[in-house]
Every structure is written in structure tokens, then in C-alpha cells.
Amino acid sequence: MTNLAQILIDGHRLLPSLLADLRAAERSIHVSVFLFFHDPIGDEIADVLIQRARAGVTVRVLLNLEKTALGDPFSTGEHSMFKHDPRVHHDPLDAKPLCERMTRAGIAVHDNNIDYDRVIHTKSPRLQSIAAQIRGAIDVDDMHIDHRKIIIVDGAVAYCGGANLGAQYLHHRPFDPAHDSLDEAKAWLRAGDPEPWWKWHDSLTRFEGPIAAELEKHFHARFVLDGGAEYEPEPYQPIARRAGPEAMAIGDVRVVHNQPDDQPNEIFELYLEQIAAARQSIFIENPYLYHPAIVEALCAAKRARPEVRVTVIVPASRHNDNSLGQDAQEYHYAALVGCGVELYEYRNHFNHFKLAVFDERRSIHGSTNLNFRSLERDRDFELVVLIDDAAFAEAVLRASRDVDLDRSERITPAHLRGWAGFLRCWRNPLTRFMVWRKML
Numbered sequence: 270m271t272n273l274a275q276i277l278i279d280g281h282r283l284l285p286s287l288l289a290d291l292r293a294a295e296r297s298i299h300v301s302v303f304l305f306f307h308d309p310i311g312d313e314i315a316d317v318l319i320q321r322a323r324a325g326v327t328v329r330v331l332l333n334l335e336k337t338a339l340g341d342p343f344s345t346g347e348h349s350m351f352k353h354d355p356r357v358h359h360d361p362l363d364a365k366p367l368c369e370r371m372t373r374a375g376i377a378v379h380d381n382n383i384d385y386d387r388v389i390h391t392k393s394p395r396l397q398s399i400a401a402q403i404r405g406a407i408d409v410d411d412m413h414i415d416h417r418k419i420i421i422v423d424g425a426v427a428y429c430g431g432a433n434l435g436a437q438y439l440h441h442r443p444f445d446p447a448h449d450s451l452d453e454a455k456a457w458l459r460a461g462d463p464e465p466w467w468k469w470h471d472s473l474t475r476f477e478g479p480i481a482a483e484l485e486k487h488f489h490a491r492f493v494l495d496g497g498a499e500y501e502p503e504p505y506q507p508i509a510r511r512a513g514p515e516a517m518a519i520g521d522v523r524v525v526h527n528q529p530d531d532q533p534n535e536i537f538e539l540y541l542e543q544i545a546a547a548r549q550s551i552f553i554e555n556p557y558l559y560h561p562a563i564v565e566a567l568c569a570a571k572r573a574r575p576e577v578r579v580t581v582i583v584p585a586s587r588h589n590d591n592s593l594g595q596d597a598q599e600y601h602y603a604a605l606v607g608c609g610v611e612l613y614e615y616r617n618h619f620n621h622f623k624l625a626v627f628d629e630r631r632s633i634h635g636s637t638n639l640n641f642r643s644l645e646r647d648r649d650f651e652l653v654v655l656i657d658d659a660a661f662a663e664a665v666l667r668a669s670r671d672v673d674l675d676r677s678e679r680i681t682p683a684h685l686r687g688w689a690g691f692l693r694c695w696r697n698p699l700t701r702f703m704v705w706r707k708m709l
Contacts (some may be wrong), residue, residue, distance in 0.1 A: 270478060270479050271344040271478055271509065271518045271519075272476060272477070272478035272479060272480045272515040272519050272522050273476065273478055273510075273512045273517065273518055273519065274474060274475065274476050274477075274516065274517060274522075274535045274602075274622075274656060274661055274665070275474070275475045275512065275515050275516040275517065275518045276374065276472055276473075276474050276475075276634070276665050276668055276669070277430075277472060277473050277474070277475055277531050277582050278470075278471075278472045278668055278669065278696075279439055279443065279444070279468075279470060279472070279518070280437075280438055280440035280441075280443075280468060280471070281437040281441060281442060281444075283432055283438070283439050283471070283472070283473050284439040284440060285375075285441070286475060286513070287314070287420065287428065287439070287473070288308065288313070288314070288317055288512075290420075290422045290426050290428075290475075290511065291314070291317045291318065291321060291422065292317055292320075292321070293422070293511060294321050294326045294423055295326065295329070295423055296326060296327065296423045296424070296563050296634050297327045297421075297422070297423060297424060297503055298318060298321060298324060298326060298327070298328045298329070298421075298422055298423075299328075299329050299330075299331070299420070299421045299422075299485065299488045299492070299635075300318070300328075300330045300331065300332075300419075300420050301330075301331040301332075301381070301415065301417055301418070301419045301420075301488050301491060301492075302330075302331070302332050302338045302417075302418050302419075302420075303332070303333055303336065303414065303415065303416050303417070303418065303433055303636075304332070304333065304336060304340060304433035304434065305330075305332040305337060305364055305367065305433065305434045305435070306337060306340065306347055306361050306362065306433070306435035307359065307360070307361050307362070307363055307364045307366060307367040307437065308351060308357065308361040308435055308436045309345065309356070309357070309436060309464075310434065310435055310436045310438075310439045311361070311367060311434050311435055311436075312366070312449055313365065314371065314434055314439075315371055315627065315666065317365055317420065317476060318330070318371060318374075318376055319370065319371060319374040319587065322371075322374045322375045322376045323374055323375070323637075327490055328371075328375075328376040328377070329376070329377045329378075329379075329488075329497060329585045329614055330368075330371060330376055330378045330379070330493060331379055331380075331381045331415065331488075331495055331497075331616055332364065332368075332375070332378070332380065332381065332434075332490060333380065333381050333382045333414060333415065333549070334364055334365065334368070334380045334382060335382040335413060336382060336430070337362060337364045337391055338362050338364070338670065338674070339362075340361075340362045340578040342424055346437065346467060346525045346590065347361050347362055347435060347436075347437070348360070348361065348362055349408060350436070350437070350454070350466050350467060351436075351579075352468075353454075353458055353481075354458070354466070358458045361435075361531070363389060371625065374398060377491065377497055377498065379495045379496050379497050380495070381415040381491065381495045382416075383495050383496065384415070385403055385404055385407045385413065385529075386404055386575075388400075388404075389493075389494055391493055391499060392497075393493070395490075395521045396493055396494060397436060397491065399490060399494065399530075400494055400573075401478075402528075402530035402531060402532070403494075403528060403529055403530050405530070405531065405628040406529050406530045406531050407645045412708075413529045413648060413649055413650075414642075414649050415491060415495075415649070415650040415695045416636050416637075416642075416643065416649045416650060416651055417429070417487075417502040417526075417635075417651060417652045418430055418431065418432060418433060418473070418636050419484055419488055419652060419686050420538050421432075421481055421484055421485050421488055422481075422677065423503075423633070424482055424502075424503035424504065424505055424506060424507075424509060425475070425477060425478070425481050425482075425505060425506060425508045425530070426475070426477050426481055426511060427475070427476045427477075427480065427481035427484045427485075428473045428474065428475050428476070428486065428507075429473065429476075429634060429636065429653075430471070430472050430473035430474050430475060430634060430635065430636065430652055430653060431472060431473070431622060431623040431635075431636060432471045432472065432473050432621070432624065434468045436464070437467065437468060437469045437619075437672065438471050438621070441464065441469055441679055442462070442463075442464045444468040444618060445688070445699070446470075446616075446617055446618060446676045447617065447676075448617060449615060449617050450468060450469075450618045450619070451467055451509070453468075454466055454467040454468075454658065455479065462522060465480055467618075468618060469618060469619045469620075469621045470615060470618045470621060470622060470673075471618065471621040471622060472622055472623075472624065472634075472669075474634040474654065474682040475512070475516070475519055476654070477508075477510070477511060477512045478505075479505045479520050479615070479656065480506065480524070482502075482503070482504060482505035482543050483500050483613075484526045484652075484654075485503055485525060485532075486531075487526060487555070487652060487678055489502040491650070497523065498503055500578055507645065512533075515613060517658075517660060517661050517664060519656050519658040519661045520599075520656075520658040521613065521656070521657040522654060522655070522656050522657070522658075523654070523655045524652065524654055524655075525539050525652070525653050525654075525655055526650070526652040526653075527643075527646065527649075527651050528650045528651070529646075529647045529648055529649065529650070530646070530647065531560065531646070531647070532646060534644055534645060534646040535644055535650055536635075536643070536652075537560075537562075537645075537646075538645040538683075539543065539633070539653070539655065540563060540566075540607050540625070540633070540639070540644075541562065541563075541566050542565040542630060543625070543627045543633070544567060544570050544627070545562075545566065545569075545570065546576055546627070546628075547570060547574075547627045547628050548574065548628060548682065549572065549575065549577060549578070549628040550577060550580070550626075550627070550628060550629055550668075551567065551577060551578070551579045551580070551625075551626075551627055552565075552581075552622065552624075552625065552626045552627075552666060552670050552674065553580070553582070553583075553624070553625045553639070554578045554582040554583075554622040554623075554624045554625070554669060554670070555581075555622065555624070555638060555639045556583065556584050556589065556590075556591075556594070556619070556620055556621050556622065556623070556638060557591065557594045557597075557638040557639060557640040557643075557709070558581065558583055558598055558601075558640075559597040559598045559600065559639070559640055559704075559709070560596070560639050560640055560641060561601075561602055561645050562644075562646070563639045564604060565604075566606055567579055567581070567605065567608075567610055568605065568608040568610070568624050571609045571610055572608055575609065577660055578611070578612045579609070579610045579611065580610075580613070580670060580674075581605065581610055581612050581613065582613045582615055582622070582670070582674070582677055583598055583612070583613070583614060583615070583672055584615055584619055584620045584621075585614040585615060585616055585622070586599070586612065586614075587617040587676070588615075588616075588617070588618060588620070589619060590621075592704075593699065593700050593703060594640065594709055596696055596697055596700040597640075597696065597703075597709055599693045599694060599697050599703055600682075600694050600695070600700075601694075602680055602685060602694055603685050603690075603694050604681060604701075606639055606680055606681065606685060607682075611676035611679065611695065612679065612680040613673075613674060613678060613679050613680065614678050614680060615673060615676060615677045616676055616677060616678060618677070622664070622669065622673075623635060623636060623637055623638060623690055624669055626662050626665055626666055626670070626689075629659060629662050629663055629666060630657060630658070630659045630662050630663065631655065631656070631657050632655075632656050632658075632661065632665050633653050633654070633655055633656075634653060634654045634656065635651065635652050635653025635654060636651050636653070637651045637653050638653075638658065640709055641704070641707035641709055642707075642708075642709065645707055648707075658661070
């Protein structure tokens with residue numbers, strides 16, 4: 270049975286597609302997301318979930334209430350963004366009213382910010398084993414998060430990628446990549462635009478086919494282990510095609526995941542494997558690329574095979590939502606540029622992409638940052654999909670790399686000279702401590 274895939278880039282493409290799939294749901298909707306904001310976009314998505322639940326569709330939702338409430342310490346800008354939106358009079362970081370409204374409509378909503386020490390009562394030996402491994406590896410519950418973004422509809426359509434549910438990530442009106450996001454938001458506000466928000470550059474990949482059932486298994490495990498009622502995972506059932514004309518049939522596809530336990534981090538191993546195997550090109554677009562092993566693997570690949578084109582796009586410091594992460598990232602600029610990596614900073618909008626393509630054939634789609642939190646074996650829950658298909662990889666590169674290079678500034682040795690260059694590559698003491706503790 271064939272799988273279809275389509276990469277959807279930026280909120281004005283993501284949101285209409287997602288809403289259409291949610292509205293078409295006939296049997297089930299399963300949402301697992303890190304942040305679900307109580308803002309106009311979060312409310313719009315919740316409205317659709319409520320409508321489908323009232324129509325008899327089974328709807329289950331996982332989100333992190335505590336971390337959503339801490340959205341601004343994560344520097345998402347959610348709180349300050351809506352302070353200047355005259356239509357929003359409530360706290361968009363407080364998702365409890367949103368969850369209560371969905372619960373009253375019959376949606377099973379669970380907080381995935383849980384006590385991992387508790388003993389899980391489940392009939393499944395597999396889930397009991399997973400819970401025991403996590404319980405044995407975790408010391409402080411709040412140091413670990415479910416960072417995945419997975420949405421499955423009718424067990425046949427699925428999304429995964431970097432975008433949470435909120436106005437930065439999803440919107441109806443496109444942003445102008447040539448204009449600074451903060452200046453653009455102010456101009457929209459003065460003009461009375463219905464979306465006077467700063468908007469991020471992000472993506473989700475939409476799948477249709479048996480791969481959705483594989484993603485459903487991962488949702489099912491976390492839903493039950495996070496306190497949801499046990500249920501039988503929905504087996505894959507072919508549906509009448511819902512994908513748009515841009516969706517492509519893809520070849521080999523594999524789900525790779527990690528969780529806080531004592532096992533090797535499979536996504537970390539996947540990235541190292543793909544970097545080492547590349548013989549033609551490596552393209553990575555990621556907001557937090559500073560795990561030393563990834564940096565060294567990229568440099569080693571370029572030194573061993575100078576003919577391999579290695580291209581990396583990261584955010585510019587003005588727009589990165591995490592100044593400590595940006596500081597940790599810039600520390601490695603000299604090493605990357607020095608060995609011949611083409612390093613670019615995306616201008617004007619925060620680049621929240623988490624995408625990689627190797628040899629213009631194998632592409633990685635999912636929630637994983639290339640930092641300690643995502644790549645250490647005992648940190649966060651992450652999930653990616655590896656697609657081995659040259660035609661699809663070429664389409665991904667045309668839509669991402671070939672567009673974003675024109676919207677980015679290349680970092681050259683000249684950028685790294687003098688005091689300006691020194692400051693770029695110098696870690697402040699707090700960053701040094703957090704890197705040492707592998708907290709970033």
C-alpha cells in the first residue's frame with residue numbers, strides 16, 4: 270500500500286490543510302502536541318475538534334499545560350504578542366479554559382506533564398515495560414518533556430513536524446519574508462489586520478497511508494501512559510484520497526523515536542549515520558544546532574569528503590526565541606565555517622524548521638532539535654520520519670533549501686574576525702553551565 274507525503278511550509282499553508290483534514294474526520298482524531306495556546310488559532314482548532322466530537326468522532330488530545338503556561342520563559346513571545354492585539358482580553362498562555370471546553374464536549378484531554386514515577390496500570394506488557402524503563406531513567410519529572418507534534422486523523426492521515434498549535438506557527442495570512450517580523454506585526458496592528466502577530470517560519474509534513482497507523486502506535490502508547498483510558502489502536506483502513514495534487518507517492522518510510530530511558534537515542538544515531546553515509550550532499554535546517562557530536566560529524570564529513578556539499582541554515586540571533594540556544598549555536602560557527610560548511614542565518618523571521626536531506630534522497634521530518642534535550646538518551650520524547658525517496662527529497666529541497674538560501678545571509682570568515690566575531694563565538698557563563706549540564 271502506497272504512502273503519500275507533502276511538506277507544508279509556513280502557517281498559511283499548514284492551517285488550511287490541517288483544518289480541512291480535521292473537518293473531514295469520520296472516526297477519530299488524535300493530537301499530541303507540546304504547546305497548545307489559548308489564542309485565536311488555538312481556539313479555532315479547538316472549535317473544529319469540538320464540532321467533530323459532537324458529531325460522534327472520537328477525539329483524544331495530549332498537551333503540556335505547564336509548559337504552555339510557561340510559553341514566554343521559552344521566549345515564544347505569545348504573551349507579549351497578544352498584549353498588543355486589542356481583540357484578545359484573556360491570558361493566551363492559560364490553556365485550562367480551552368481544555369475544559371474541549372472536555373465538556375466529550376474530548377479526552379490529558380496533560381503530558383506528568384509524574385513519571387507513578388506505576389502505570391495497563392494490560393499491555395509492552396507499555397508496562399516502557400513505563401518501567403522511563404521510571405528508572407528519570408530523576409526530576411519537569412526536566413523531561415514530550416516535544417513531539419503528531420496529529421492522526423481516521424488512522425489514515427497524519428502530520429508531524431515542528432509546529433505547535435498557536436498563532437506564531439499557524440495562520441491564514443502569509444508573512445512577507447523580506448520584512449522583519451516585529452516591524453511587520455506593528456504595521457499589521459496599525460492597519461487593523463485580523464492577524465497582527467509576528468509569525469515563524471515552520472513546517473509540518475502531511476502523510477496519507479499506512480504510515481499513519483505507525484504514528485498512531487506512538488500516540489497510543491503515550492496517551493495510555495499519560496493517564497488516558499486504554500483503547501485499541503485503530504488499524505489502517507484505506508480511505509478515499511484526501512491529499513491535494515502536490516502530495517507525492519513515496520518509497521521507503523520509517524518512524525524513528527526516542528524517549529527518556531536507558532537506551533541509545535535512535536534519532537541521534539540516525540543523524541550520525543546519515544551524515545557519515547552522505548556522498549553527495551547534506552542539508553540541515555534547524556533552530557538549535559549545537560550538539561557537539563553533530564557539529565563534529567558535519568566537520569568530519571566535510572574534511573573526509575571535500576566534494577560533499579554541506580549546507581546548514583539556522584536562525585539569526587535577533588529572531589531566535591532562545592538567546593542561550595543561539596549563544597550555544599554561534600560558539601560552533603568558527604568550526605563549521607573553518608572546515609568548509611556553507612553556514613547561513615535565516616533573516617527577518619524566526620526559523621523553527623527541523624528538516625534534513627542527505628544525498629538529495631533521504632529526508633528527515635519531525636520535531637527533533639539538534640541539541641542536548643532532543644539528542645541525549647535520557648531527556649525528551651521526540652519523533653521523526655525518515656523517507657528514502659529521491660523525487661520527494663528533490664521536492665523538499667526545492668521548497669526549503671532553494672527558497673531559504675535567498676532569504677538568508679551566509680556566515681563567512683569575515684563575520685568571525687575581530688571583536689564582533691569573538692563575541693559571536695564566546696559563550697556566556699550561563700550558557701557554559703547549561704551546556705555542561707546538557708540542559709539546553
